[in-house]
Structure formats: structure tokens, C-alpha cells
Amino acid sequence: MAVHPAAVPPCPTDLPGWRDWHKRMTDTFFASNLRDEILLEIGAQLRRCNLQLEAVPAAKKCMRNFSSFFEAVTREKLTTGHLLGASIPDEKYFSEMPYPEMLELPEALKDQQFLRWLDTNDDESLASALRYIDQINETVLEPPFEWVAFIYESQHLPTPDGTGALGRFFIYVPRQDFDQHIQFGLQHDPARELPKGVSVVAVQKTEAGTGEALRRPRARMKDFWRKRDGERIEISTRLKETGLAENCYACHKQATLPITPDPLKFDQERFGAALNTINKRMASYGAIDLDGFTRAAYGPPMGPRTSPLRTPEFLADCSAGLVKPERLARLGEAMQCATCHDGDRRGELNYPSGIRMQPKGGTLMSWYVVNHQKMPLGVTDLSLFERKALVMCLNAEYYRGQGDQPGLLESWMRQEACW
Ligand code: HEC
Ligand code: HEC
Structure with missing residues (x-):
């Protein structure tokens, strides 16, 4: 050779x-x-x-x-x-931070009975686990500090422990200085191993020392690991037990990702209100800085308000016959994702958004635009074909470009004007 x-x-x-x-x-x-x-x-x-x-x-x-x-x-x-x-x-990320308790599970969630209920994972034990959270709330004096718990099944990804667990027991734990969004994986199939994964997104709201509100919240994220030793269930970490960790920012462009449960499995009547509360709470932070990440290094936002590439020819090309000529201008308009995902109101969608596949297929972008039909927010006049074209055009504009004109990521990287 x-x-x-x-x-x-x-x-x-x-x-x-x-x-x-x-x-x-x-x-x-x-x-x-x-x-x-x-x-x-x-x-x-x-x-x-x-x-x-x-x-x-x-x-x-x-x-x-x-x-x-x-x-x-x-x-x-x-x-x-x-x-x-x-x-x-990594070691420092998990050990040194303004509020060290941010990346620890609250003691109440290490309760052995509670953890065993999650392992048993039948209707009765899950009801007991939910009641346990209600009891914690009875000791909370102010409503904003009440915990919120619900159960859902993820449509996007199993826990990162190889057990295929899609079920989640989610708990929101608000505090004065930081909020924790915690989820425990629930066993998917009794024939498979019990899931180990437990993860947290912790959003820091105040400056340590002064207690003053941060101008922009900051977040850290962590994967825990349940270790079962006879009767006892210990909480360790994924890094410690497996030597593995991954880049959460690849998907968590907004540190708190909205939760979109599998609709066929979700108990809307029982948990719908709690889910809405949490998604609203998550959206209300605005953009969140992630400790240790420079968001701007991952490229400019996808779908800016205007773009030199977004010509009628480009739109006709990138939509590959899925959109009628008279609707192409509308398609171009719908591409303005960065009016909201601008890095300020909300984390910008930059590399590898649009090309990073979810374990269950598709990209977060295709899920939100095509499957869930939730994005662009508030837009209801796009057909399914137009939605598919929208995803294709956003990717073409960002990654591929048109003819000799580079895509947005590439022009940003080239810095032609500087040379
Ligand atoms: C492959 C994409 C992907 C990666 C990588 C990823 N997540 Fe997520 N994560 C999601 C999605 C999507 C959701 C929203 C829940 C849903 O609908 O399934 C989510 C939700 C969560 C939640 C619930 C709170 C919230 O924001 O909704 C936590 C906690 C979490 N992830 C932790 C982590 C941690 C810690 C890492 C890195 C070690 C990580 N995730 C990496 C896709 C990802
Ligand atoms: C009017 C504001 C607005 C526009 C325009 C908008 N989004 Fe969003 N986007 C949001 C909000 C708010 C959420 C959180 C939704 C929730 O809480 O359910 C979100 C969530 C998302 C998510 C989930 C992951 C994340 O990073 O938050 C994706 C993916 C997404 N939008 C893609 C898009 C794409 C692609 C477009 C353009 C085609 C778009 N959005 C246009 C406001 C907007």
C-alpha cells in the first residue's frame, strides 16, 4: 500500500x-x-x-x-x-467551585429507602418515592423553594451506563444560591441491569461571598453513579467508577435543556403541570454560562437574523424540492433562530448542533423542528416538508455554504477580512 x-x-x-x-x-x-x-x-x-x-x-x-x-x-x-x-x-471541575454542594446530591436523595424505591420501579414504589418528596416539601416554608418531582421517559437518549434506561425520576431542587435539576435513570427492562446513571445540572444564581445575583447564571454538570453493595446503594461518580466522562455542552447548548417526554408514556394528568413548571423555570434563566466553556469558541450562532447566503437560489437549492417556490421567502424567514438562540436570551446553537446525532437518531435540531414541531417557537404555519427543509437549510447555511461561498462556520474560521 x-x-x-x-x-x-x-x-x-x-x-x-x-x-x-x-x-x-x-x-x-x-x-x-x-x-x-x-x-x-x-x-x-x-x-x-x-x-x-x-x-x-x-x-x-x-x-x-x-x-x-x-x-x-x-x-x-x-x-x-x-x-x-x-x-x-475534570478533577478540579468536580472539586473546586464557588458552592461545593452544587455538585453533590442533597442528603435526602441518598436515603436508602428512597433509592430502593427507585430500583424497585413499580407503580407502588414510585408513588412512595414521590410521596417522600412531598414530605420533604412539608418542611419547606416558602413555595419558591419547594421541590418538584415527576416521572417521564426520554425520547432522545438512554442513561450513559449501557443499561438502555430511558425512564427518568426527575427532581428540581431550588435553593437560594443555586438550583439543581437532578434525574435518576429508571430501569427500562427488568431483564437488564439496574441503571447506575444519575445526573445533575446545577445552576448557580448568586456570587459566592457577596450573595449578590449574578448578571448571568452559571452552570456545572455532573454524572453520578449508583453502586450497589449488597443492600446498600452508594452514590459515587461516573468518572470515578468508569474513568469516563463526556462533553455535555455538545448537546446542552442551553445548560438546562427543555424536557420533552415520550408522549405515549407520559402521564399528562398526573405530571403535566409539574413538567410545564420545570420547562418554564429552565427557560427563565436566559442564557447560562458553563464553567470551563467559552461558548464563542464553538462558532457563531446558527440561523442569524440575516445572512449573505440566504438568497432565493440558495433557498431553492437547500430545500431540495420540498418547498414550493412561493414559500421559499417564508422558509428564509423561519431560519432566524438566533433572534432567540443568540447567546444572550438563550444558549446559541453552534457546532456541533445540527450534525451531532442523538443516540436514538436525529439531531436535537431535527427533533425540535420536525418531530416535536416546537421550533421555531410560536411558528405554526410550516408543513412537515417545510420543517424538514428548514433543518436542511440551516445546516447548509452553517456547514456547507453555497457554490464558492463558504458556510457561516467556515467564514468565521477563515477571518478573511483580517488577513
Ligand atoms: C447526546 C446529547 C446529550 C449529551 C451529550 C448530554 N445530554 Fe443531558 N440531556 C439531553 C437531552 C435531549 C435532555 C432533555 C431531556 C429529554 O427530553 O430527554 C437532557 C437532559 C439532562 C438533564 C435533565 C435536566 C435538563 O437540562 O433537562 C440532566 C441533569 C442532564 N441532561 C445531564 C447531562 C450531563 C451531566 C451530561 C454530560 C456528562 C449530559 N447531560 C450530556 C441530551 C444530552
Ligand atoms: C422566539 C424565540 C425562539 C426562536 C425564534 C427559536 N427558538 Fe428554539 N427555543 C426557544 C425556547 C424558549 C426554547 C426552550 C423551549 C421550552 O422550554 O420548551 C427553545 C429550545 C430549542 C431547542 C432545544 C435545545 C436548546 O438548545 O434549547 C432547540 C434544538 C431549538 N430551540 C432549536 C431552534 C431552531 C432550530 C430554531 C430556528 C428554526 C429555533 N429554535 C427558533 C426559543 C426560540
Whole structure:
């Protein structure tokens, strides 16, 4: 077999060299359709070339977006001790924070009887577990601090423990300084192992020390792990027990993702009101900063209000015959997702939104736009075909571009005006 020439050229040492390298790498990455191997090769070479790049400040400046992107999105694979993809090392992420209790389960949820009810997972034991939360609420003096619990089945993904658990026992635990959104996986099939997964999104609302409200809330996320030792159920962590962790931000572009239960399994009468309360609460934070993540490094928001690409020809092309010519202008309008997902009102949808597949198929974007028909928020006049086209066009505009015109992610990375 012929030796494959190195895909990634050596480190340049001067401005023209860097300009050429930057251009060639961007070409290669997009020509490969953003393949993971190419992504990692570029990320690795960029790390090796760091000193040479530092030595050419003008190049460094014009490669700022490119470098920050490759540094951020390859961190989890290329830097030891950063499996979460955060700039903070995993160990430190879980051990040092303004409110250390943020990433711990409340003591009441480590209660053995409560945990056993979740394991038993029949109607009666789940009712007992819910009653247990009601009892906790009897000791809460102010309604805003009441816990909210409900049960649902996820349509999108099983717990990350290989047990295929889709059922969730969800508990919202509001506190003065931070809120916790906690979910325990419930066994899917009695023939399979008991699920271990328990996860939390903790939203910090106040500054530690002063107690003053943060201008923008911050979040941290963690996967716990239930360890069953005879009768006892211990709460450990996924990282400790398996050595694994993953980049939550790949999907949690908004740290608190709205919950859309499997409608066929959801007890609307019993839990519908609680679900609504939680989704409203989650949406009310506005955009949330994630500790250790620079959101802007993952690219600009998808679906901006205006875009040089969004011409009638582009819309006709990207919608691939799914949309009638007289509806193309409407399609273009519906692409303005970033009026809300702008990084300020709500986390921006940037890389890898639209291409990152969910374990159960589809992308979060296709689920919300096509399956749930929830997005764009408040829009009711799009047909199913138009919704499918909408997802295709958003991806084309962001990742693929049109003719020689690069997509939004690519132009951002190229920084042509700077060069
Ligand atoms: C493959 C995409 C994906 C990844 C990766 C992911 N999640 Fe989620 N997560 C979701 C979706 C989708 C929901 C919304 C619930 C639903 O409808 O299934 C969710 C919901 C949650 C919830 C319930 C609170 C909320 O925001 O709705 C918690 C807690 C949670 N995830 C924790 C985590 C943690 C911790 C990580 C990283 C270790 C993580 N998730 C990684 C897709 C993901
Ligand atoms: C008018 C404001 C608005 C517009 C426009 C809008 N969204 Fe949303 N989006 C929201 C809100 C609010 C939520 C949370 C919904 C909930 O709580 O049920 C959300 C949630 C989502 C989610 C769940 C994951 C996440 O990051 O929050 C996706 C995916 C999504 N929107 C995609 C889109 C896409 C794609 C478009 C454009 C086609 C779009 N949205 C347009 C307001 C908007």
C-alpha cells in the first residue's frame, strides 16, 4: 500500500506560511465534511505548532477563531484529564467551585429507602418515592423553594451506563444560591441491569461571598453513579467508577435543556403541570454560562437574523424540492433562530448542533423542528416538508455554504477580512 502523505503540513514559521497553512487546513476540514479524524489531526498539529504561532502575532490574530475552535472542540480527546471538554481539568471541575454542594446530591436523595424505591420501579414504589418528596416539601416554608418531582421517559437518549434506561425520576431542587435539576435513570427492562446513571445540572444564581445575583447564571454538570453493595446503594461518580466522562455542552447548548417526554408514556394528568413548571423555570434563566466553556469558541450562532447566503437560489437549492417556490421567502424567514438562540436570551446553537446525532437518531435540531414541531417557537404555519427543509437549510447555511461561498462556520474560521 502506498504511504499516505501526511494530511497536515509542518508548522510554518512566517506570516505567508501561516496564511497558507490556515487556508489549506480550513479547506481540508470542510472538504472532509468535518470528519472527526481530520478535526483531531488539525487540533493535534495546532497544539504542536503553538510556539511557532506565538512567534507570529499577526498570524495568531487572524487565526483566533480557527485556533479557539480547534483547541476547544478537540480538548476532550487530545488533552489528558479533560474528558468533559472543559478548560478546567475534570478533577478540579468536580472539586473546586464557588458552592461545593452544587455538585453533590442533597442528603435526602441518598436515603436508602428512597433509592430502593427507585430500583424497585413499580407503580407502588414510585408513588412512595414521590410521596417522600412531598414530605420533604412539608418542611419547606416558602413555595419558591419547594421541590418538584415527576416521572417521564426520554425520547432522545438512554442513561450513559449501557443499561438502555430511558425512564427518568426527575427532581428540581431550588435553593437560594443555586438550583439543581437532578434525574435518576429508571430501569427500562427488568431483564437488564439496574441503571447506575444519575445526573445533575446545577445552576448557580448568586456570587459566592457577596450573595449578590449574578448578571448571568452559571452552570456545572455532573454524572453520578449508583453502586450497589449488597443492600446498600452508594452514590459515587461516573468518572470515578468508569474513568469516563463526556462533553455535555455538545448537546446542552442551553445548560438546562427543555424536557420533552415520550408522549405515549407520559402521564399528562398526573405530571403535566409539574413538567410545564420545570420547562418554564429552565427557560427563565436566559442564557447560562458553563464553567470551563467559552461558548464563542464553538462558532457563531446558527440561523442569524440575516445572512449573505440566504438568497432565493440558495433557498431553492437547500430545500431540495420540498418547498414550493412561493414559500421559499417564508422558509428564509423561519431560519432566524438566533433572534432567540443568540447567546444572550438563550444558549446559541453552534457546532456541533445540527450534525451531532442523538443516540436514538436525529439531531436535537431535527427533533425540535420536525418531530416535536416546537421550533421555531410560536411558528405554526410550516408543513412537515417545510420543517424538514428548514433543518436542511440551516445546516447548509452553517456547514456547507453555497457554490464558492463558504458556510457561516467556515467564514468565521477563515477571518478573511483580517488577513
Ligand atoms: C447526546 C446529547 C446529550 C449529551 C451529550 C448530554 N445530554 Fe443531558 N440531556 C439531553 C437531552 C435531549 C435532555 C432533555 C431531556 C429529554 O427530553 O430527554 C437532557 C437532559 C439532562 C438533564 C435533565 C435536566 C435538563 O437540562 O433537562 C440532566 C441533569 C442532564 N441532561 C445531564 C447531562 C450531563 C451531566 C451530561 C454530560 C456528562 C449530559 N447531560 C450530556 C441530551 C444530552
Ligand atoms: C422566539 C424565540 C425562539 C426562536 C425564534 C427559536 N427558538 Fe428554539 N427555543 C426557544 C425556547 C424558549 C426554547 C426552550 C423551549 C421550552 O422550554 O420548551 C427553545 C429550545 C430549542 C431547542 C432545544 C435545545 C436548546 O438548545 O434549547 C432547540 C434544538 C431549538 N430551540 C432549536 C431552534 C431552531 C432550530 C430554531 C430556528 C428554526 C429555533 N429554535 C427558533 C426559543 C426560540
